[in-house]
Amino acid sequence: MNTEILLTPYHKNIQLKNRVVMAPMTRSRAANEENAPTEDLHVPYYTQRASAGLIITEGSQVSKAAVGYVNTAGIHSKAQVEGWKKVTESVHDAGGTIFIQLWHVGRMSHPDFHNGNLPLAPSAINPNAKSFTSEGFKDTVTPKAMSKEEIKATVTDFVNAAKNAVEAGFDGVEIHSSNGYLFHQFFNATSNTRTDEYGGSIENRTRFFFEVLDAVKEVIPQEKIGVRFNPSLNGLFGMTMDEETIPTFEYIIKKLNDYNLAYIHMSEPFTDVSDIPYAVQHIAKHFRPLYNGTLMINAGFDQESGNKVIEEGNADLVAYGKLYISNPDLVERFKNGHELSKWDEDTFYTPGKEGYLDYPTYQEKAQIV
Ligand SMILES: Cc1cc2nc3c(=O)[nH]c(=O)nc-3n(C[C@H](O)[C@H](O)[C@H](O)COP(=O)(O)O)c2cc1C
Secondary structure, three states: OOOOHHHOOEEEOEEEOOOEEEOOOOOOOOOOOOOOOOOOOHHHHHHHOOOOOEEEEEEEEOOHHHOOEOOOOEOOOHHHHHHHHHHHHHHHHOOOOEEEEEEOOOOOOOHHHHOOOOOEEOOOOOOOOEEEEOOEEEEOOOOEEOOHHHHHHHHHHHHHHHHHHHHOOOOEEEEOOOOOOHHHHHHOOOOOOOOOOOOOOHHHHOHHHHHHHHHHOOOOOHHHEEEEEOOOOOOOOOOOOOOOHHHHHHHHHHHHHHOOOOEEEEEOOOOOOOOOOOOOOOHHHHHHHHOOOOEEEEOOOOHHHHHHHHHOOOOOEEEEOHHHHHOOOHHHHHHHOOOOOOOOHHHOOOOOOOOOOOOOOHHHHHHHO
16 A cells, blocks of 8 residues: 555545645636536546546636636636536546636736727736737737726625535635736736735735635635645746735735635746745745645645655645646556656647547556557
């Protein structure tokens, strides 16, 4: 029997059969008018991966205004809820546990998604990035600074999405407050230059996030809510760090001790940040002492480093992204010491089954050879 820590159960608010988590990944397979998950694609894709301790779904837009990439599945319409119901039923039947990631991209979007209107953001500052539209990558534009009414309406969108998630049978939700999207845009002073109660001080820049969290926990128990952060994101998704960035995340993480969440999900830096004076290079190590609850860590881990980060006490759970694209049976491969398959970047976001449903398990592969 394999007794390594990654493969042992985890019980604290959430009951997980192991500590291997499938990280949220946009795959752009909801290529239908409703942007609903489908029985042909999403159901088998997530079911194939049900041996993970926890699956976190692809980022799913909480409203039409929240979208920024083509063919991403949403969680705001009846058809989407019906589609997700089939996914959760099938994953549960296979013994899995599944959270949905609730997503608003903010300024990381394009007018093509909004009938020609501008995407919403804390401030009218162009991230100078790209948006993946039905006509390919397009330059982002200068977004519209959200009015207070629009901020309030967005809080309501998250609440409705969380209600829909419960109706669809999810075991919980993860609020996507990471990777340069809407909440992250509020956190960072380079993307938020507001002068009202949502900008300026650290408390003000984090206000919108906590308003959403407080409202969402009224419709789904906080023990079933996860939140995601990428504090040292710099030079990607339009994000630029400054001297207040890390203190802002330290404030958020410490404040989250007053909640009783399922977990905080953090990413190690996506790029080399050794020459960025404001960046923290070792996220788990830096933030673990600040937080009493469950800490999930991600980015660049393999089996060995995943075990190590837990053994050293710097995290409780490890989320695997790209490895889960190409290894649906990642847990079984870890258990048996089987070789891992490599992912194909060219089919990350292409329509249909290719590069989505056709990665064999180790056993299937052995039979093919
Ligand atoms: C194809 C692809 C899509 C992704 N989509 C999302 C997403 O929807 N939400 C999110 O929080 N992160 C997303 N990510 C980031 C992953 O969750 C993860 O942070 C990243 O892949 C690094 O982990 P890894 O080194 O284990 O792959 C995506 C990554 C990839 C490769």
